[in-house]
Amino acid sequence: MxxxxxxxxxxxxxxxxxxxxxxxxxxxxxxxxxxxxxxxxxAVETLEELEKKGETSKEIYVLDRLQALKEAEAGRGRPSEHRLGLHFxxxxxxxxxxxxxxxxxxxxxxxxxxxxxxxxxxxxxxxxxxxxxxxxxxxxxxxxxxxxxxxxxxxxxxxxxxxxxxxxxxxxxxxxxxxxxxxxxxxxxxxxxxxxxxxxxxxxxxxxxxxxxxxxxxxxxxxxxxxxxxxxxxxxxxxxxxxxxxxxxxxxxxxxxxxxxxxxxxxxxxxxxxxxxxxxxxxxxxxxxxxxxxxxxxxxxxxxxxxxxxxxxxxxxxxxxxxxxxxxxxxxxxxxxxxxxxxxxxxxATRSVPSAVLVAVVDEADRARSERAASALRARGIPADVAPSAVKFGRQIRHADRRGIPFVWFPGADGQADSVKDIRSGEQAEADAAAWRPPAEDLWPRVEAAK
Amino acid sequence: MxxxxxxxxxxxxxxxxxxxxxxxxxxxxxxxxxxxxxxxxxAVETLEELEKKGETSKEIYVLDRLQALKEAEAGRGRPSEHRLGLHFxxxxxxxxxxxxxxxxxxxxxxxxxxxxxxxxxxxxxxxxxxxxxxxxxxxxxxxxxxxxxxxxxxxxxxxxxxxxxxxxxxxxxxxxxxxxxxxxxxxxxxxxxxxxxxxxxxxxxxxxxxxxxxxxxxxxxxxxxxxxxxxxxxxxxxxxxxxxxxxxxxxxxxxxxxxxxxxxxxxxxxxxxxxxxxxxxxxxxxxxxxxxxxxxxxxxxxxxxxxxxxxxxxxxxxxxxxxxxxxxxxxxxxxxxxxxxxxxxxxxATRSVPSAVLVAVVDEADRARSERAASALRARGIPADVAPSAVKFGRQIRHADRRGIPFVWFPGADGQADSVKDIRSGEQAEADAAAWRPPAEDLWPRVEAAK
The missing domain is CATH 3.30.930.10 (Bira Bifunctional Protein; Domain 2)
Structure with missing residues (x-):
């Protein structure tokens, strides 16, 4: 991990x-x-401030500008006096x-x-x-x-x-x-x-x-x-x-x-x-x-x-x-x-990405249709991604599956309804991006006790 | 600011x-x-990695352990070879x-x-x-x-x-x-x-x-x-x-x-x-x-x-x-x-602290009553603080006012109801910490356009 x-x-x-x-x-x-x-x-304090607390001061990381170090090495200048360290x-x-x-x-x-x-x-x-x-x-x-x-x-x-x-x-x-x-x-x-x-x-x-x-x-x-x-x-x-x-x-x-x-x-x-x-x-x-x-x-x-x-x-x-x-x-x-x-x-974590939905792309020339569906979902607070390319649906579903995205959205052709598939159960149903919601427990990745 | x-x-x-x-x-x-x-x-990368991107490499902060520097100065050891810098x-x-x-x-x-x-x-x-x-x-x-x-x-x-x-x-x-x-x-x-x-x-x-x-x-x-x-x-x-x-x-x-x-x-x-x-x-x-x-x-x-x-x-x-x-x-x-x-x-920001409510303390011996009211509010997602001490109510209200906390809660004596005061309007009403809610726009500090 x-x-x-x-x-x-x-x-x-x-x-x-x-x-x-x-x-x-x-x-x-x-x-x-x-x-x-x-x-x-x-993130930084002066060494003077940091060294007041004796116990941990030996573990301080000191900062120097690389350029100043190089100039000092070349004999053209000296390291800054006002030295800084990262807080511990x-x-x-x-x-x-x-x-x-x-x-x-x-x-x-x-x-x-x-x-x-x-x-x-x-x-x-x-x-x-x-x-x-x-x-x-x-x-x-x-x-x-x-x-x-x-x-x-x-x-x-x-x-x-x-x-x-x-x-x-x-x-x-x-x-x-x-x-x-x-x-x-x-x-x-x-x-x-x-x-x-x-x-x-x-x-x-x-x-x-x-x-x-x-x-x-x-x-x-x-x-x-x-x-x-x-x-x-x-x-x-x-x-x-x-x-x-x-x-x-x-x-x-x-x-x-x-x-x-x-x-x-x-x-x-x-x-x-x-x-x-x-x-x-x-x-x-x-x-x-x-x-x-x-x-x-x-x-x-x-x-x-x-x-x-x-x-x-x-x-x-x-x-x-x-x-x-x-x-x-x-x-x-x-x-x-x-x-x-x-x-x-x-x-x-129940998944490795924020998206609850992957919107499939039917045809690269029609990516705008998928983007519109994704926008409608996001506008209602539903995290959604759009498939990277219009490959076969099986590969688009695998893209979602590998990341733990539970739903794949299929934009309908002109005049036809969109549909959404729960890829865990295989259930698929007609859906409207302006109204559909995933179950609350699927909306965002959750952190659950490991079995 | x-x-x-x-x-x-x-x-x-x-x-x-x-x-x-x-x-x-x-x-x-x-x-x-x-x-x-x-x-x-x-926060750190090796200098080798950082210096690959020429343009900004002159601005790198280099890290050294203070202890290693001191040992090097005293002639007992040398600065580490694997040098680290903060990412830019x-x-x-x-x-x-x-x-x-x-x-x-x-x-x-x-x-x-x-x-x-x-x-x-x-x-x-x-x-x-x-x-x-x-x-x-x-x-x-x-x-x-x-x-x-x-x-x-x-x-x-x-x-x-x-x-x-x-x-x-x-x-x-x-x-x-x-x-x-x-x-x-x-x-x-x-x-x-x-x-x-x-x-x-x-x-x-x-x-x-x-x-x-x-x-x-x-x-x-x-x-x-x-x-x-x-x-x-x-x-x-x-x-x-x-x-x-x-x-x-x-x-x-x-x-x-x-x-x-x-x-x-x-x-x-x-x-x-x-x-x-x-x-x-x-x-x-x-x-x-x-x-x-x-x-x-x-x-x-x-x-x-x-x-x-x-x-x-x-x-x-x-x-x-x-x-x-x-x-x-x-x-x-x-x-x-x-x-x-x-x-x-x-x-x-509409206020400088998260709290929507300051719960007043009537008597230091009875602080537990105020804590119970605050707990009941927090359990329902309402950010609440309890007054630092049981001074006069006027001073407790000023404590809220200075921080922009809109509501002050007064726990009732035994058998009496609590009440809550909107210190902006001065309106005060009986309230139950298990049921009362502030208006949504007062729940958390908001960021609004400056006039």
Whole structure:
């Protein structure tokens, strides 16, 4: 389904693109129904802007004008100073956009953004170097109410669970809970604790204990952290009881706040979308830069795919002078999701072209008659193609069949009615291009669960 | 409307993006109604592939991994050999896609492709360095019937003329006519003749005469070429009569073929879309690589914008070994078009957010009630947002008003009905979120002609 002559740059055949477009259209519609405004930012940012986010900056693709490089090589000039790179996520550009256009935006500003991003991963890693992300964020000027930390993961859970996929769960944790537990047991190097816990799935509890020991975290402290990391439940009372049962040296205010937030999130999510959101206290990725809730996700039966939707709360998505813009957002890895949908396959497109109808051509000299029929269908919203040449009808029908076009239209000779044939059943009937409609399920290609 | 902190990289505010998205959706729908399958290609191609098309190769943006550059600078490694650049049009990538996936495609293959492209123009030229193109092409395996040279410009004329723009005309010429005229009057350096004629609008007839003289084209020959370039009409009989009236040394077979094609195109276009297509024999751009029909376009009253839709017929869009893939296609410069629509302005969006309804929040403790009303609306396809906080209703209404949201929804207290207010008229009425609908024209933001 996917062919990649350049490793890491996926490309779909037309029927794969129908599936991808279906996913993109569905996400866009869900985001718009929830009031998110669509924006696009330029593909490039200055290196200065990109390098602010340390973690991924090593994967930046830098741009140079070929002409400037050639001139520099020939000693006639030098590479431009104002160096540009391709964005590697949609958060850095969004933060820049918010600051740059702050005077023209209304806050809180809810936006969605669906664009390609690029990461110059080493070729051997077999990861995507170009892929599409679909992000939603809400950003406030100065303040942002907590309820958005509940609302946004539910928008994503709704979006993903309406796709033809096994159930998708959003997993949540809260920076304040983890940091509060660390504080209460005397672990001051929170980042080291997070780095250790983040490896739990890979190296197991024993491995994590060793890692933590190297960071001068005692066995007793490690025991509490691992007990915390074992808490996974959608029930807010259970979360609260199990955190309170940890061997803590008295809970801190930070822990109390974090626990209230986490439980409020689970409570509301449980009312609005039962089963969609689960607390998972071993989530540590992102906790170094998020300041409140953090989100990951998993598709039932496809846990190996990793999190295809992640995000969290920032107290300062962006700032300019004394103005700060707190935000909360999540990002879907669309290419990774679509790649899995196509490779299993979980879904298939009912055809590889938009056309519901192929209008046959009886005689090349009379192509205009076929074009008129096609125009009449299109004017009524029915996608229609006209046969490339007036070969035998059998070959024209095969042209439709190969592409999955369900109907072939035969223009009648002067004074005679047109007719339309369902090439799946073989049924043929007289029809008028100004009145006939295909069944609704045949109008456009559909994406259906693969058998 | 457009802010560009980086010169040449346009970015729109949310209401500008609504206009751009409207144009993109409209183009996509038109292309799909005509049976074109959508594809996307990766943003990068190898430099080898990009440099095959000489004309624009000087504008290529080359990519390098920042990490590789740093390692090279530190003397630990060297820049990668397999160098990549961003595509500067959608034709080069499409040709590569066709060859690469030939075994998985059905020919003739009709595709549309709407993507960003990048050109590393010198900053001072004030031209876009990132912009969106919308292309349609049909490509055959070995052969491609002439009628596609008629069909494709009509698809574009239909697409553009349904937008809120002044009338758009497609201008056509034919390589065979121009080359045939050259042959018949003994001009062997056809490229020089084309280069000269291409400057007619800039330097006038006298200037062109001087240019042609430098290429050893005689005054008499130049006179014929300029007379030819003066032919502009939608009437095929007039085209034929005026070409035949040129002072030719006997028409050649090539000229006869070209004239037949050009007249057939005008004839059919005149029947299917009167007035949309006009022959303009001074069009010379692209004639060096196209082999049959060539297309440009103009928007009435916006001729200064140049051609926003251009293309032509290739006898060999791509080839591999002895297989050739003839094609015909056109490309719309979407960013240039949208930029003009927004800057005049020719259009405006009726609001800057998708929401038709803002659901007010009476009391923060009762936010769930507002969320339930919003969910009920969304479930019926009505875009709805919920107020950020339970401030005074006046402020909640202002929140809607600033964004152009026409309706504010007030959830009723227990046992009382909800109500909805049209904040433009001030009318308020009881309403049920499971039944109420906004007027169709208020459901989604619309793009309307600016007053």
């Amino acid at each position: 996917a062919r990649t002559s350049l490793s890491g740059f996926p490309e779909w055949l037309p029927d794969g693109r129908i599936v991808e477009q279906f996913v993109l259209d569905h996400l866009r519609r869900t985001f718009e129904l929830h009031g998110f405004a669509g924006i696009e930012t330029r 996520d949609l958060t850095v550009p969004f933060a820049r956009y918010v600051v740059e256009h702050a005077n023209d935006l209304d806050f809180p500003f809810k936006r969605y953004q669906i664009q390609k991003v690029w990461r110059g991963e080493r070729p051997q890693e077999g990861r995507f170097r170009e892929f599409t992300q679909a992000d939603i964020d809400v950003v406030g000027a100065g303040t942002l109410p907590f309820h958005y930390e509940v609302d946004l993961p539910l928008v994503m859970a709704e979006a993903l669970n309406a796709l033809p996929l096994p159930p998708v769960r959003v997993l949540v944790n809260n920076r304040k809970v983890v940091q509060g537990v660390c504080e209460s047991i005397g672990v001051s190097d929170v980042e080291a604790a997070l780095r250790g816990l983040d490896k739990l799935d890979k190296i197991g509890a024993e491995g994590v204990r060793e890692e933590l020991a190297e960071a001068s975290i005692s066995a007793a402290q490690a025991g509490v952290l691992l007990a915390m990391a074992g808490i996974r439940t959608g029930d807010p009372r259970e979360v609260r009881a199990r955190v309170e049962a940890l061997d803590l040296d008295g809970p801190t205010d930070l822990l109390a706040t974090g626990l209230d937030e986490l439980c409020a999130l689970l409570e509301t999510a449980g009312e609005r979308m039962p089963g969609a959101v689960v607390a998972d206290l071993k989530i540590a990725r992102g906790l170094d830069y998020y300041t409140g809730s953090v989100y990951e996700s998993e598709i039932e039966g496809h846990e190996d795919l990793g999190s295809i939707c992640s995000g969290g709360r920032y107290d300062s998505l962006a700032h300019e002078g004394s103005r700060t813009y707190p935000g909360v957002g999540l990002s879907i890895g669309v290419s990774r999701l679509v790649s899995r949908m196509l490779s299993v396959p979980l879904v298939r | 457009a802010r560009t902190s980086l010169s040449g990289f346009p970015e729109w505010l949310p209401d500008g993006r609504i206009v751009e998205q409207f144009v993109l959706d409209h183009l996509r729908r038109t292309f799909e109604l005509h049976g074109f399958a959508g594809i996307e290609t990766r 049009d959608l034709t080069v990538p499409f040709a590569r896609y066709v060859v690469e996936h030939a075994n998985d495609l059905d020919f003739p293959f009709k595709r549309y492709q709407i993507q960003k492209v990048w050109r590393g123009e010198r900053p001072q030229e004030g031209r876009f360095r990132e912009f969106t193109q919308a292309d349609i092409d049909v490509v055959g395996a070995g052969t491609l019937p002439f009628h596609y040279e008629v069909d494709l410009p009509l698809v574009m004329a239909e697409a553009l003329n349904a937008l809120p723009l002044p009338p758009v005309r497609v201008l056509v010429n034919n390589r065979k006519v121009v080359q045939g005229v050259c042959e018949s009057i003994g001009v062997s350096d056809v490229e020089a003749a084309l280069r000269g004629l291409d400057k007619l609008d800039k330097i006038g007839a006298e200037g062109v005469r001087e240019e042609l003289a430098e290429a050893s084209i005689s005054a008499a020959q130049a006179g014929v070429l300029l007379a030819m370039a003066g032919i502009r009409t939608g009437d095929p009989r007039e085209v034929r009569a005026r070409v035949e009236a040129l002072d030719l040394d006997g028409p050649t077979d090539l000229l006869a073929t070209g004239l037949d094609e050009l007249c057939a195109l005008l004839e059919t276009a005149g029947e299917r879309m009167p007035g949309a297509v006009v022959a303009d024999l001074k069009i010379a751009r692209g004639l060096d690589y196209y082999t049959g029909s060539v297309y440009e376009s103009e928007i009435e009253g916006h001729e200064d914008l140049g051609s926003i839709c251009s293309g032509g017929r290739y006898d060999s869009l791509a080839h591999e070994g002895s297989r050739t893939y003839p094609g015909v296609g056109l490309s719309i410069g979407v960013s240039r078009l949208v930029s003009r629509m927004l800057s005049v302005p020719l259009v405006r």
